[in-house]
Amino acid sequence: MLHSLYKYYAERKWGEAFLNGELLFRSLSYFRDLEDGSVRGDGNEGTSIYRPNGGLVVTNHTQGWTKVFRGAFKSTANQAEILVFCLSRSLTDRLRDSFKAAVCIEILDVKRFCARIEAALPSNATFPGKPGRTRIGQRVEYYKETDDCNPRWALPDLIASAKHDSYSWQDEYRLVFSLTDALGFEKADMRLVRDGGNDPPKPAEHRQYPLKVSSLRDICKLHNFGNSG
Secondary structure, X not given: OOOOEEEEEOOHHHHHHHHOOEEEEEEHHHHHHOOOOOOOOOOOOOXXXXXXXXXXXXXXOOOOEEEEEOOEEEEEEOOOOEEEEEEEOOOXXXXXXXXXXXXXXXXXXXXXXXXXHHHHOOOOOEOOOOOOOOOOEEXXXXXXXXXXXXXXXXXXXXXXXXXXXXXHHHOEEEEEEEOOOOOOOOOEEEEEEOOOOOOOOOHXXXXXXXXXXXXXXHHEEEEEOOOOO
């Protein structure tokens, strides 16, 4: 059972806004292009990477050949149309310091919190999960590039809630939704690549979705770290 979630803010005013029910969702593309020393930013945000030891075995059944491809298989979701709000499952000094946090909001009732967010979104909003069992809240899965990518590569909702294990110290929990079919099966760009380089930033894909819900003060607690700005 998930007991609490935590949201870190560099200034107390943003924590107070959250307590008043103000949340700002951002597209995966925003975090993909954010350069902040790999704290919130991740050049592979919204992308699943499979790079097995020894290379990828590629078979062409039509021409009857098999060869080893020295590269990776990348499956990239529609990063501009999937929106997320990032939290953590942990309250730690490392998170406080890395996010330069003045305050942290502890969400004491996660089920009620997620229900309020879902209810405030438009009726056409879609969430991760199987049909009939979708939900906005997702625990982030951390993986190594050598790990089996099945079934993640074909499921954008799993891609949106997965990150390289170098980020596992963040113990992240995400609210994920889309107003299009971007979370649908195989709604992703799939390709073989020879290197791990990322495409140039695309600011036009950076989107945000401000959301207002009722006050969250009844299910939250504020932790003040000192200098609250």
